[in-house]
Amino acid sequence: MSNSVEIDLTLSPGRHDTLDELAAVAQRAETLGFETLSFGEVTGWDSIALLTILADRTDDIRISDEVIGPYSRSPSQIAQAAGSIQTHADGRxxxxxxxxxPAIVEGWHGLDFDRPLRRLRETIEIVDMATAGESVDYDGEIFELDxxxxxxxxxxxxxxxxxALGPKGVELAGRFADGWVPQLFTPDGLERxxxxxRRGAEMANRDPESLRTSVLLRxxxxxxxxxxxxLGRQHVAFMISVYGPFYRRSIAEQGxxxxxxEVRSRWFDGDREAAMEAINAEVLDGLVACxxxxEVNAVIDDFAAVDGCDAVRIGWLGPAEDDAIDATMEAVAPSDR
Structure with a gap:
């Protein structure tokens, strides 16, 4: 594997009953040499609280979140939180x-999932203005600040x-952001x-090489x-059948x-074993690494070979238990590869 490609790690906060347990995993990840530590937020531990604790309990590893959304918090709130965390984390x-x-925005936050990409763009612009120290006088299509x-x-x-998964969302990342975190792509799908x-970066006269792409690989x-x-078959069948339309559409569009x-039909007919069996072998060696x-490190190497991939972000399978997670963490750790 190219030494220039970093190995990141994403936590599963819902597996832990206390923030102290999560902090202990973060400290172990730092010891094992992972470059960036991230986690998702749905209805469990609050991202801002957890980021603050991780900043306090670690020394060198970078910390991130997956993802704070522009519906659950206003752009100004995001700027305040991000500025506070960055100051405490010494730039990490x-x-x-x-x-x-839509499931989270409407079902949990009770908001309309309207114009998501426009809302995301305006959020990035406002956060950039605020953290640069500017007076945020902003007249957008979604947000107006005084x-x-x-x-x-x-x-x-x-x-x-x-x-982001779709072409417009990824183009937006290239135009306005500093990095892209894709998931559920095969190496070929990621390359496409x-x-x-790159098109988004070029539209903004930016160097595509300046963007950090960290592909999330379960x-x-x-x-x-x-x-x-x-376990991989269980995870992919669930993602296709239940988790949400964006992931399902992205997998379908990759061929x-x-x-x-077939997977969805069998799942909703009540035959989940058949749904899992319908997962192609090549999917298990690309969309996930099992x-x-x-074999898993060989799949990581395949992603590392994709031009423009800067990091492979290792995550866990939904049905995996603690022993499987511990073994995987050891097997893929930069210090052991």
Missing amino acids: FRLGIGTSS GMSLELPTPIEIPIDVA RMEDL ACALEDGDRARA YQEMVE GTPE
Whole structure:
């Protein structure tokens, strides 16, 4: 694997009953040499509280989130929180933002999922203005702000990573953000979508090489490779059938439309075993990485070879238990590769 490609790690906060437990995992990740530590937020631990604790309990590893959305918090709130965390983290924080999904925005926050990409763009612009120390006089299509400014020592440099799957969202990341966090792409699918990132950067007269792409790869590395692949099948079948339309559409558009339809049909007919069996073997070696440690690290190498990929961000499979997570963390750790 190219030494220039970093290995990041994403936590699963819902697996932990206390923030102290999460902090202990972060400290272990730092010891194992992971470059950036991130996590998602849905209805569990609050991102801002957790980022503050991680900034306090770690020394060198970068910290990030996946993702703070422009529906759950206003752009000004995001700027305040990001500025505060970055100051406490001594520059180790990367702000992850994205549109989230209709299920979360409407079902949890009770808001309309309207014009998500426009809202995301305006949020990035406002956060950039505020953290630069500017008076934020902003007249957008979604947000109108009247010239107040951030009452923190500024400027505060905060790299912004956008989580996006579709071509327009990825193009937006290239135009306005500092990085891109894709997930559920095969190496070939990632390579094709990189064209949208580069086009966005070129539209803004930016160097595409200045953007950090960290592809999120759900992984399970066990000496019992069959067990790992069975867990991978469960995870992918769930993502296709239940988790949300964006992921399903992205997988289908990468050449797996028939598989997606078969998996969903069998899942909702009540035959989940058949749904899992319908997952193509090549999907388990691309969309996720499941098998022996050697097989999983080979998939990581395949992503590392994609032009423009700066990091592979390892995440866990939904059905994996603690022993599988511990084994995978050890198998893919930069200090052990």
